[in-house]
Amino acid sequence: MTDVSPADANGSAPTEQPPVPGFRILAQYVRDLSFENPRAPDSLRMDGKPAIDMGVELNAQGRPDGLFEVDIKLSIKASTDTMKVFQVELLYGGLFQLTGIPEQDIEPMLLIECPRYLFPYAREIISRASADGGFYPPFMLDPIDFAGIYTARQQQQAQQGGAA
Structure with missing residues (x-):
């Protein structure tokens, strides 16, 4: 065994390869879930489709251990002219480890790619909650x-920055 690095075919020391960009999902979790069906059982026998009002919020933050928490908050309100049919609020999160991501790409990774991986699970939770609430x-x-x-958030921040 030696302390000398092996040489490549030219006799020079090999160069270190930069880490391959990637990320790992270390955990996924429901932080908060609320389902309301205040007019049951009447809301289960309505005719037609209710109006849907939906909100989406994204949040990402770094942690002291170098990992990142990403949260998706989904709010769905279904109502008719005469009654509130149901309301679901879900705060679904994930813990991510990023490796080899350039500094300028970390924010888009956390607010675009990470939520893409979390969304199908959040969608399933909301679907299951509405089914358990009696809706078919x-x-x-x-x-x-x-x-x-x-992109819309970036444009809004740029407009606010330009107006200030």
């Missing part, structure tokens, strides 16, 4: 364009 068919969220949300 269960409420299924349409896919969310996280890149579009991120």
Whole structure:
């Protein structure tokens, strides 16, 4: 055994390869879940489709251990002209480890790619909650364009910065 690095074919020491960009999902969890069906059983026998009001919030933050927490908050309110049908609020999170990601790409990774991986699980939880609340068919969220949300947020911040 020696303390000398092996040489490549040219006799020079090999160069270190930069780490390959990637991320790992270390944990996924429900931080908060609320389902309300205040007008049951009347809300279960309504005719037609209710109006849906949906909200999406994204949050990402670094931790002292070098990992990142990403949260998706989904709020869905279904109502008719005469009654509130149901309301679901879910705060679903994940713990991520990023490796080899350039500094300028960390924010888009956390607010676009990480939520893309969390969303199908959050969607299933909301669907199951609406089914358990007595609604058939269960409420299924349409896919969310996280890149579009991120771009809109960036444009809004740029406009606010320009106005200040």
